[in-house]
Amino acid sequence: MVLELSVAHGSVPFVSRFRLAPTTEQEAALLGLCSHTRFIWNLALEQWSMWRPGRRTASPGYNAQSAQLTEARAVNDWLRAGSQTVQQQALRDFGQAVENFYIGTHRRPTWRRAGVHEGFRVVGPQAERVERLSRKWGRVLVPKIGWVRFRITRALPAAKAYRITRDRSGRWHLAFAAIPEPIPAPGTGAVVGVDRGVVVSAALSTGEILAVPGLRCSERRRLLRLQRRLARARRGSNRRRRLRVAIAKVKARETDRRTNWAEQTSTDLARRFDVIGVEDLRIAQMTRSGRGTIGEPGRNVAQKAGLNRGILANAWGMLVTRLEQKAPGRVERVNPAYTSQTCSRCGVVDREARESQAAFRCRSCGYSANADVNAACNLAARSIAAGRAVTARRDPMTGSEKREPQLATSA
Secondary structure: OOOOOOOOOOOOOEEEEEEEOOOHHHHHHHHHHHHHHHHHHHHHHHHHHOOOOOOOOOOOOHHHHHHHHHHHHHHOHHHHOOOHHHHHHHHHHHHHHHHHHHHOOOOOOOOOOOOOOEEEEEEOHHHHOEEEOOOOEEEEEEOOOEEEEEEOOOOOOOOOEEEEEEOOOOOEEEEEEOOOOOOOOOOOOEEEEEEEOOOOOEEEOOOOEEOOOOOOHHHHHHHHHHHHHHHHOOOOOHHHHHHHHHHHHHHHHHHHHHHHHHHHHHHHHHHHOOEEEEEOOOHHHHOOOOOEOOOOEOOOHHHHHHHHHHHHHOOHHHHHHHHHHHOOOOEEEEOOOOOOOEOOOOOOEOOOOEOOOOEEEOOOOOOEEEHHHHHHHHHHHHHHHOOOOOOEOOOHHHOOOOEOOEEOOOO
16 A cells, blocks of 8 residues: 555655564654654744745755754754654655645645654665565664564565554554556456446446445444543543554554455456546545635535545545556546446436436436446446557467457446
């Protein structure tokens, strides 16, 4: 899973993730490095926030801030006890965040909070000091801490950067920055459409209905009890802290299941189809809060919040992101307009054809199908019409003939 602690750095995602197993002393030292990173980030953000258009002097860049960091370390024992490499990387990360904000690919950098944004990044020769101890265990050299063990669950990538993070449930992770190997196309010319929804996580033009596994009934009841107890706990108490960790552990299960579903589904689609058509949606804008401002408060805020939770819980963005990484050049983003109101058989657009959330019946030709599957068929057809679904070719060494794209639809 791509880590969400900070902004994206270039085009190399942090995807090869492993569970870190630090000792009690090492965990305290890791939290110290996280505190230094968060402190440096917030100081850089404060400097940048003080600049306004029209001021004669611009906000300091990385070189000026790095010199200021050297001076601060000379007079501050707490800061000097940390790794200068990690602290300088926090300044580089912030500079990248500002650049991403100006070019419009990311939102404005925000403050980092303790317990929420716990992590740091290591780049350069130090990131290459990784050793395999056995079939299941390895170790990584962390600046100012030493060798820390981690569990090996997949092949170790050849990476020149890694990130260490701690989630809210207290688990430590080690993620390497590596470009994943693309999954080869099957060469059959098959094209599939994927319609994402809130009730149905993903519907394929083949007729398959996929759903993200969530919490079980017993887990949801436990989560509700914990949340009620948290509401009665006194702020700052040890009881409240324990309840927050318990809630985070339950939610971590849901996150892990959602991530696992996105990984398995994207791998399966990349192996079975040559071209994958998906809706071109701006999920970040769709899931923004609808509260509005004091002067112009939002409308139907509770309903909008529920819709946002449904979109995020069904891993809309994660599924397409992993598809584009595993099948580069084979994912076609198409215009989603009227796909749920268009008959995939005769092409007639009728807003009354969708009788319910799950039922679609065309009043022109009488075709009936699942509404989400019908929309997925329209996506597959539009991906072919877009011109990017070119003829699939097999390995020229085999001598096989070319095959035209074939729309994968339900029988």
